[in-house]
Amino acid sequence: MMLKFFDVKVFVLACELKNLSAVARELGITPAAASAALKRLELALDTRLLQRSTRSLTLTQQGQSYLPHALKALESLEVGRQAVSGEQLKGNITLSVPSDFGRNSLLPILLEFQKAHPDIALKVRLSDKYVDFYSQAVDVALRYGEPEDSSLVSLPLVRDGERVLCASPDYLERWGTPQHPQDLIKHNCLHYSGDDTLDFHWRFYKDGQRLSVKVQGDHLSDDGDYIRQLAIAGAGIAYKTGYDVKSELADGRLVALLPDYQKEKAPLHMVVAHRLNFDASLMALRQHLLTALKDA
Structure with a gap:
């Protein structure tokens, strides 16, 4: 059975609003029509995507697996529509990004994006603090880890990101290379304080x-970025996200430690305050980021 674009759109909206009546109001249809669209999609996929109750909708495990593919399909269709229509994207995007990632990885990616979309103006705010969309006038944020605020719309850019324990060759020559996590107790660990929180573990x-x-x-x-520079200078051991130290690991300025141990996950997400903020310009930006980060 062929999938219908409208049915996929209803599913994506239902995942966000978690209520069929709200979905129906958003799309200007009846709740019965929204329910029928979900049933058609589940029939076409031969699986249950959502658990329904009188008040809310919750994703099944199959629904969780299908959602990122549905989002990507809708984005691709929108980008394709722009391509065939000759529509030139215009406007401003205020983007909040982590300091290290913004300075050392994202800059060339954003320059390429603006070459492709010269009428989009980017305002980039470098900050490692979680952005307050309602008081800081930010359109979109790029953040490592899972967003703490469940009311925000979060779309994955890099799912399998991990942190890297690393130090400079000079530091390791002077102080030795840890062989076990407990060895870190004897080392100078360069600590990142995060969003006004202190967790030394x-x-x-x-x-x-x-x-x-x-x-x-x-x-x-x-x-x-300050922590990364300290590590390069031989001041101690850092526990950084992989993208932030990729070039330093490649050229030998930093050395990855404890290779036999898995590190903490550090997925990268694009976060917006509401689905309605995710317009054509942000769709194009996300597509560009997905391609660039995959190839990086």
Whole structure:
């Protein structure tokens, strides 16, 4: 059975609004028509995507697996519509990004995006703090980890990102290379303070077990780029997201440590305050980021 674009759109909207009446109001249809669209989609896929109650909708496991594909399909169709219509994207995008990622990885990616869309003006705010969309006039944020605010719309850019434990060759020559997470207790660990929170525990995984180590050091900062620069200078050991230290690991300025242990996950998401904010310009930006980060 062929999938219908409208049915997929109803499903995506239902995942966000979690209520069929709200979906119907958004699309200007009846709740019965919205319900019929979901039933057609589930029949075409031969699986249950949503659990329905009188008040809300919740994703099944199959629905969770299908949602990112549905989102990508809708985005691709919108980008295709723009291509055949000759529509030139215009406007402004205010983007909040982590400091290290923005300075050292994202800059060339955004330059290429603006070459493709010269009438879009970008305002980039570099900050490692979680953005307040309602007070800071930000259109979209790029953030590592799972967003804490469930009311926000979060779309994955890099699902399999991980943190990297690393130090400079000079530091390791002077202080030795840790062989076990507990060895970090004896090292100078460069600590990132995060969003006004202090958690001095670094976590590692092996054979299904989690190892949590309380670290300490003589540097504390809320700026990820500052921590990276300290590590390169030989000041201590850093626990950074992989994209932030990719080039330094490649050219030998930093060395990855504890290769036998899995590190904490660091997926990268594009976050907006509401689905209605996700217009054609942001769709084009997300498509560009997906391609660039996949190829990076």
